[in-house]
Amino acid sequence: MDPKIVEPTIFELSSHGRIGVTMPASDVPETALPPKDLLRSDLPLPELAEVDVVRHYMHLSKFNYSVDSGFYPLGSCTMKYNPKINEDTCRLPGFLFTHPLQPIETVQGNLALMYQLQEWLKEIAGFAGVTLQPAAGAHGEFTGVLMMRAYHKSRGDHKRMKMLIPDAAHGTNPASVGMLGMSVVTIPSDERGNVDLKALEAACDDTVVGMMLTNPNTLGMFDENIEKVIALVHKCGGLMYGDGANLNALLGIVRPGDLGFDVMHFNLHKTFAVPHGGGGPGVGPVGVAAHLVDFLPEPLVGILEEGEDDGETAPLFGYVKPAKTIGRMKAFNGHFGGGFVRSFTYIAMHGPDGLKDIAQYAVLNANYLQARLRSTYHIPYDRICMHEFVAEGRFEGSDVRALDIAKRLMDYNFHPPTNYFPLIVPEALMIEPTETENKDTLDAFADALIKIAEEAKSQPELLHNAPHITPFGRMDEVKAARELVLCCWLPEGYDTSA
Amino acid sequence: MNTPANLKYAKSDEWFDPATGKVGITDYAQNQLSDIVFIEIFVEAGETIEAGKAIASVESVKASSEIYAPASGKVAAINKDLPNKPESLNSDPFGSAWMIQLESASAGDVMDAAAYEKHCEERAH
Numbered sequence: 001m002d003p004k005i006v007e008p009t010i011f012e013l014s015s016h017g018r019i020g021v022t023m024p025a026s027d028v029p030e031t032a033l034p035p036k037d038l039l040r041s042d043l044p045l046p047e048l049a050e051v052d053v054v055r056h057y058m059h060l061s062k063f064n065y066s067v068d069s070g071f072y073p074l075g076s077c078t079m080k081y082n083p084k085i086n087e088d089t090c091r092l093p094g095f096l097f098t099h100p101l102q103p104i105e106t107v108q109g110n111l112a113l114m115y116q117l118q119e120w121l122k123e124i125a126g127f128a129g130v131t132l133q134p135a136a137g138a139h140g141e142f143t144g145v146l147m148m149r150a151y152h153k154s155r156g157d158h159k160r161m162k163m164l165i166p167d168a169a170h171g172t173n174p175a176s177v178g179m180l181g182m183s184v185v186t187i188p189s190d191e192r193g194n195v196d197l198k199a200l201e202a203a204c205d206d207t208v209v210g211m212m213l214t215n216p217n218t219l220g221m222f223d224e225n226i227e228k229v230i231a232l233v234h235k236c237g238g239l240m241y242g243d244g245a246n247l248n249a250l251l252g253i254v255r256p257g258d259l260g261f262d263v264m265h266f267n268l269h270k271t272f273a274v275p276h277g278g279g280g281p282g283v284g285p286v287g288v289a290a291h292l293v294d295f296l297p298e299p300l301v302g303i304l305e306e307g308e309d310d311g312e313t314a315p316l317f318g319y320v321k322p323a324k325t326i327g328r329m330k331a332f333n334g335h336f337g338g339g340f341v342r343s344f345t346y347i348a349m350h351g352p353d354g355l356k357d358i359a360q361y362a363v364l365n366a367n368y369l370q371a372r373l374r375s376t377y378h379i380p381y382d383r384i385c386m387h388e389f390v391a392e393g394r395f396e397g398s399d400v401r402a403l404d405i406a407k408r409l410m411d412y413n414f415h416p417p418t419n420y421f422p423l424i425v426p427e428a429l430m431i432e433p434t435e436t437e438n439k440d441t442l443d444a445f446a447d448a449l450i451k452i453a454e455e456a457k458s459q460p461e462l463l464h465n466a467p468h469i470t471p472f473g474r475m476d477e478v479k480a481a482r483e484l485v486l487c488c489w490l491p492e493g494y495d496t497s498a
Numbered sequence: 499m500n501t502p503a504n505l506k507y508a509k510s511d512e513w514f515d516p517a518t519g520k521v522g523i524t525d526y527a528q529n530q531l532s533d534i535v536f537i538e539i540f541v542e543a544g545e546t547i548e549a550g551k552a553i554a555s556v557e558s559v560k561a562s563s564e565i566y567a568p569a570s571g572k573v574a575a576i577n578k579d580l581p582n583k584p585e586s587l588n589s590d591p592f593g594s595a596w597m598i599q600l601e602s603a604s605a606g607d608v609m610d611a612a613a614y615e616k617h618c619e620e621r622a623h
Contacts, residue, residue, distance in 0.1 A: 171562070403560075420560040420561055421561075423561055426530075426621075477533070477559040478533040478535060478559055478585075481533075481535035481536070481557075481559055482535050482584070482585070
């Protein structure tokens with residue numbers, strides 16, 4: 001690592017006695033502190049003036065790269081530009097200054113928004129019911145699989161403990177299943193990137209809970225046999241779970257519920273423009289077909305009293321409890337302001353035709369990039385892709401790897417694509433441009449990747465040592481993973497030479 | 499790529515030594531994974547395992563992978579030092595980085611070194 005710009009930590013900037021606030025005179029009676037042995041004296045909080053804190057974080061923010069600063073083709077993450085009107089609506093005081101424990105009569109607007117969002121998501125994906133509660137995609141998976149299990153148990157069917165998951169799946173799928181104590185059966189992909197039907201048929205029996213499938217999958221391929229896949233799973237009594245991570249490619253074109261999916265989580269933070277990355281916030285609503293509606297988490301937002309058409313009597317929105325609910329999945333209602341209001345705004349601003357445009361442009365952009373890069377980078381599953389595609393970041397006779405290419409892209413001011421995923425493609429570079437990019441940006445990105453391929457032949461060291469123009473050079477990922485120091489100051493006596 | 503002739507190999511890139519009963523991952527596997535930063539062994543001494551059972555999880559800077567038993571048998575020993583030295587899986591996969599040792603072991607679906615080399619070559623293209 002070669003730091004070109006050094007920004008000290010806020011602890012290093014601290015100077016004892018320097019403070020950023022002037023405490024007002026106390027307006028409550030003074031009281032004695034608890035006994036001294038209960039008081040903490042060793043908390044080394046930094047002491048700085050306000051201006052020092054602002055400058056520190058301003059400096060750090062300039063090291064950052066975001067979708068607002070440039071192209072961000074991080075496959076499977078759908079890093080689309082987030083319209084700024086979403087920021088206005090989610091800061092409207094009526095949304096911002098409310099609390100989930102307020103009496104429902106005082107938050108009818110919030111509940112109406114949630115109700116409408118549930119209805120829209122049902123219509124968009126073809127489901128009979130939707131819960132907005134789950135905090136993110138993986139939490140949605142966990143919720144969905146809990147409902148699948150509850151469904152089987154309610155029918156007296158207790159031996160279903162196996163989940164079928166394709167080898168192209170996101171790692172969260174087997175992790176969610178593992179958390180529920182079920183076992184995973186991996187289903188291979190065929191040479192066209194579809195689920196291997198023979199392997200699937202062989203794995204289907206009366207111990208199968210169901211199958212978790214991302215469609216289009218992480219290769220960016222729409223499963224050409226999707227109806228057969230779902231029919232096979234249903235034939236053995238299993239339920240079909242859809243990982244909605246890649247829903248962006250399908251908006252307004254095909255509805256997973258119509259295809260036969262029984263459960264699916266949405267990633268509002270991907271498809272419906274909630275800013276994400278850096279840890280959050282995620283929003284993972286789950287939609288279910290009619291036979292699973294009774295198992296949805298409680299509470300849902302429903303209409304307690306119908307309104308009237310007189311233009312004056314609005315319906316009364318409130319909370320309802322599904323008959324065989326799996327219970328609560330989250331305190332309160334989910335990520336309301338950060339998630340629901342932004343996604344509601346996004347869907348409302350686009351309307352049905354606009355949503356369809358999103359899918360079509362996302363797919364067009366990905367295919368354009370794939371076509372431009374096809375002769376330079378090997379595309380192992382080379383057919384018309386959906387919203388993303390996967391190339392191999394390696395060249396015959398060269399020791400340049402996907403990681404080197406990803407790092408070099410930073411020198412061209414692009415965020416690298418996802419690399420080393422999916423695992424079934426060696427040296428994978430997973431590229432998802434999203435619908436928000438224009439042709440100039442796509443061309444500049446393709447030009448950079450083509451130039452990097454030339455550099456890989458002529459000056460491989462340039463790639464091995466990349467990035468060169470970023471505030472920090474190549475990070476030592478091995479040292480970072482092996483020598484974890486997860487606190488902001490070193491504990492007394494910590495041996496830094498070890 | 500190193501593939502000692504005295505060992506047997508599973509398709510999923512584990513080796514099994516019929517003479518000692520030791521099990522580990524191959525040179526090809528460690529090279530594909532790149533720098534390994536974490537290993538957790540799931541099984542315990544005394545346990546009887548079937549070939550194909552997941553016995554360990556290995557994490558590199560690139561990916562996390564499950565390691566499957568290439569043979570059935572009773573676990574006689576596990577390499578307790580290995581979690582403290584995950585890097586030895588890169589430097590010495592057939593030696594000090596063995597994972598578990600089986601007794602009364604019978605090989606699962608394994609192949610000899612020549613066949614394994616061919617299996618690796620096929621995947622390189």
